[in-house]
Amino acid sequence: MPDPAFRPKVLITKIGLDGHDRGSRIVAAHLRDAGVEVVYTPPWQDIGTVVKLAVEEDVDLIGVSSLATDHLIVPKLMRALREGGAGDVAVIVGGIVPDTDEKMLLDAGVSRVFHPGNKLDEIAAFVHATSAKVRASRFPSA
Amino acid sequence: MNKPLPHAIPASTGEANVRWSAEYAAQIGDDREVRNRSGIPIKPLYTPLDVDPARFDAEIGFPGQPPYTRGIYPTMHRGRTWTQRQLIGLGTPATYNARLRDILDQGGNAVSLIPCNSVFRGYDMDEVDAELLGTCGVVCNSADHMAACLDGVDLARTSCAMNDPSPFTLLAFMLDTAKRNGVPWNAITGTSNQSDYLSHFVANHMFFRLALAGARRVLTDHIAWCGEHLPRWNPLSVVGQHMQQAGATPAEALGFTFASAIQYADDCVAAGMSPDAILPRFTFFFDISISFFEEIAKFRAGRRIWARLTRERYGARDPRSWRFKFHGQTSGVDLTRQQPLNNIARVTAQAIAGIFGGLQSLHTDAYDEALSCPTQFGARIAVATQNILREEAHLTDVIDPLGGSYYVERLTDEMEAKVLAVMADVEAEGGMYRAVESGYVQRRIGDSARTFQERIDSGEQTVVGVNRYAIDEDASARPALAKPDPALMDAHRADFARFKAQRSQDDVARALAALVRATGETGPTRTNLFGAIVAAAAAGCTHGEICGTLRRELGFGHPLVAV
Numbered sequence: 001m002p003d004p005a006f007r008p009k010v011l012i013t014k015i016g017l018d019g020h021d022r023g024s025r026i027v028a029a030h031l032r033d034a035g036v037e038v039v040y041t042p043p044w045q046d047i048g049t050v051v052k053l054a055v056e057e058d059v060d061l062i063g064v065s066s067l068a069t070d071h072l073i074v075p076k077l078m079r080a081l082r083e084g085g086a087g088d089v090a091v092i093v094g095g096i097v098p099d100t101d102e103k104m105l106l107d108a109g110v111s112r113v114f115h116p117g118n119k120l121d122e123i124a125a126f127v128h129a130t131s132a133k134v135r136a137s138r139f140p141s142a
Numbered sequence: 143m144n145k146p147l148p149h150a151i152p153a154s155t156g157e158a159n160v161r162w163s164a165e166y167a168a169q170i171g172d173d174r175e176v177r178n179r180s181g182i183p184i185k186p187l188y189t190p191l192d193v194d195p196a197r198f199d200a201e202i203g204f205p206g207q208p209p210y211t212r213g214i215y216p217t218m219h220r221g222r223t224w225t226q227r228q229l230i231g232l233g234t235p236a237t238y239n240a241r242l243r244d245i246l247d248q249g250g251n252a253v254s255l256i257p258c259n260s261v262f263r264g265y266d267m268d269e270v271d272a273e274l275l276g277t278c279g280v281v282c283n284s285a286d287h288m289a290a291c292l293d294g295v296d297l298a299r300t301s302c303a304m305n306d307p308s309p310f311t312l313l314a315f316m317l318d319t320a321k322r323n324g325v326p327w328n329a330i331t332g333t334s335n336q337s338d339y340l341s342h343f344v345a346n347h348m349f350f351r352l353a354l355a356g357a358r359r360v361l362t363d364h365i366a367w368c369g370e371h372l373p374r375w376n377p378l379s380v381v382g383q384h385m386q387q388a389g390a391t392p393a394e395a396l397g398f399t400f401a402s403a404i405q406y407a408d409d410c411v412a413a414g415m416s417p418d419a420i421l422p423r424f425t426f427f428f429d430i431s432i433s434f435f436e437e438i439a440k441f442r443a444g445r446r447i448w449a450r451l452t453r454e455r456y457g458a459r460d461p462r463s464w465r466f467k468f469h470g471q472t473s474g475v476d477l478t479r480q481q482p483l484n485n486i487a488r489v490t491a492q493a494i495a496g497i498f499g500g501l502q503s504l505h506t507d508a509y510d511e512a513l514s515c516p517t518q519f520g521a522r523i524a525v526a527t528q529n530i531l532r533e534e535a536h537l538t539d540v541i542d543p544l545g546g547s548y549y550v551e552r553l554t555d556e557m558e559a560k561v562l563a564v565m566a567d568v569e570a571e572g573g574m575y576r577a578v579e580s581g582y583v584q585r586r587i588g589d590s591a592r593t594f595q596e597r598i599d600s601g602e603q604t605v606v607g608v609n610r611y612a613i614d615e616d617a618s619a620r621p622a623l624a625k626p627d628p629a630l631m632d633a634h635r636a637d638f639a640r641f642k643a644q645r646s647q648d649d650v651a652r653a654l655a656a657l658v659r660a661t662g663e664t665g666p667t668r669t670n671l672f673g674a675i676v677a678a679a680a681a682g683c684t685h686g687e688i689c690g691t692l693r694r695e696l697g698f699g700h701p702l703v704a705v
Contacts, residue, residue, distance in 0.1 A: 017259035018278075022389050029592055070274065073273050
């Protein structure tokens with residue numbers, strides 16, 4: 001049963017070169033209203049900054065928005081998270097991601113790729129469930 | 143022109159209208175309220191009662207005459223159809239040149255160059271993740287690269303839109319190409335697209351940005367320099383497209399765009415330029431959504447507002463200052479990943495709205511844009527769509543064919559009022575510069591984006607294949623991302639490293655030092671910054687070096703984001 005008191009903590013960000021942030025802003029605002037604690041960054045974050053933020057803020061999940069091929073460096077982010085001691089943080093990607101690249105991202109350890117047409121509630125439900133799993137693995141006795 | 147309107151209200155209209163209203167109410171059942179994307183309530187029927195024939199001369203008039211509601215030229219598309227300007231950009235300069243020539247052969251008649259995101263962001267190819275090079279635009283970092291991009295293009299006869307945010311290095315590189323080809327600068331035509339720095343803070347944080355004050359200075363210098371050296375070039379394109387794609391309603395997008403245009407014109411006038419010297423070279427760039435009549439009314443209202451604004455606010459006397467010239471791009475946000483071929487139908491409807499709206503230049507999106515950068519197959523269909531609309535569909539036979547429609551005229555009036563209200567809101571915030579600095583515009587666009595998404599999620603707004611009529615699809619039928627050939631990109635990087643090692647380092651150092659000096663000068667006799675950039679490009683400086691220098695001297699423009 002989902003714990004009604006459980007409040008996921010997530011980081012919504014954009015890495016790489018592109019700055020189209022309509023998607024990341026809408027998703028961040030919706031998650032916030034759906035009971036999620038959201039750490040939001042503007043676009044253009046370095047991978048190192050994202051890892052640092054994820055560790056310092058102790059987030060359960062990172063949502064990366066990519067609309068102009070920046071998803072191609074998400075595998076670098078996954079590697080950097082593992083090396084930075086944050087390998088247990090779940091990562092989801094949303095935006096324009098071709099099918100062939102979706103497979104590449106899932107193989108690299110991304111939990112899920114959301115596409116245009118996925119509903120905000122669907123994203124929120126996945127974030128809740130996945131964050132709960134991450135938190136449970138960190139505090140197995142709780 | 144004082145002849146009575148052919149459809150002046152007949153005496154029986156009132157009675158017939160009452161009868162129709164009763165019959166409509168009896169038969170429609172539960173009539174839901176309909177509003178367009180800008181929030182204007184839409185009635186089921188418009189009649190002569192919705193238009194005031196006494197306002198015909200002042201508000202509607204004739205094409206080529208103020209307030210230009212029916213078009214900015216007397217002949218409009220019957221005389222000369224729009225410019226077919228497809229955005230192109232992928233891979234290396236040689237790849238770009240091949241795609242460009244293909245599109246020009248297929249019916250395109252103007253150049254639009256989209257550089258790689260690394261270029262947009264102000265970096266050379268050796269400063270960014272190699273995975274991202276050339277995936278969304280051409281990697282063009284130097285005058286040599288531009289010469290390769292435009293190889294075989296007659297710059298004296300082909301209008302070139304450079305998607306070239308401040309500091310306009312692509313134009314500087316192009317001027318060098320023109321010089322090499324013996325084309326005089328005063329013959330060059332085209333537009334500095336993406337020169338609207340305010341829109342880059344408001345909407346898609348995609349471009350190289352100086353801090354607001356520096357960006358303001360570079361743009362004002364750019365407009366002044368082009369006025370002196372490039373009489374046929376449009377140094378400013380004020381962009382509503384970014385804002386509408388980011389979620390602004392059509393009325394908000396147009397209102398914010400005019401608010402930006404006012405800011406730029408005010409800045410130019412403050413710098414000593416005369417309104418009639420600059421306003422004829424202001425152009426606009428808009429999104430065309432699938433909200434068909436709303437878009438047509440938006441463009442008609444836009445012409446009317448600009449014609450009045452330029453005369454009333456700036457005292458412009460040259461009719462060229464009054465004409466609202468715009469490029470339209472079909473809306474990518476309306477396209478779907480699901481059942482992607484359906485996007486051809488969407489693009490067609492959007493393009494017709496733009497054509498009926500009286501645009502001067504059109505880009506039609508490729509159907510596969512919601513999946514990846516357009517494939518050649520997709521790009522060709524987008525060009526063919528324009529060819530069909532222009533030459534098969536008889537859309538251009540009549541000027542402003544929807545003019546006089548009770549609905550379209552009424553909606554034009556209502557869109558105009560809505561847009562003027564948005565402009566007044568910005569004025570109350572202290573003008574567009576201040577409204578962007580404070581985050582007001584960003585917040586408003588973010589709210590509208592979310593409202594629209596919620597309408598889709600709730601099913602109130604149908605999106606075929608997404609929230610209705612979904613079918614199981616074979617994902618393998620979708621095109622893969624068109625990625626640049628890694629071998630070509632590696633060779634391009636090696637060439638660039640060689641070029642940087644072999645050029646005259648003294649010339650480069652001197653040109654960059656002159657640029658630094660120019661940023662430090664103040665007062666009316668200071669060096670024009672864009673002039674220094676043109677000189678730096680000719681001296682062999684790269685895009686990243688010029689942008690890096692300005693970033694250090696004038697400060698970097700961090701996103702001003704509001705959630």
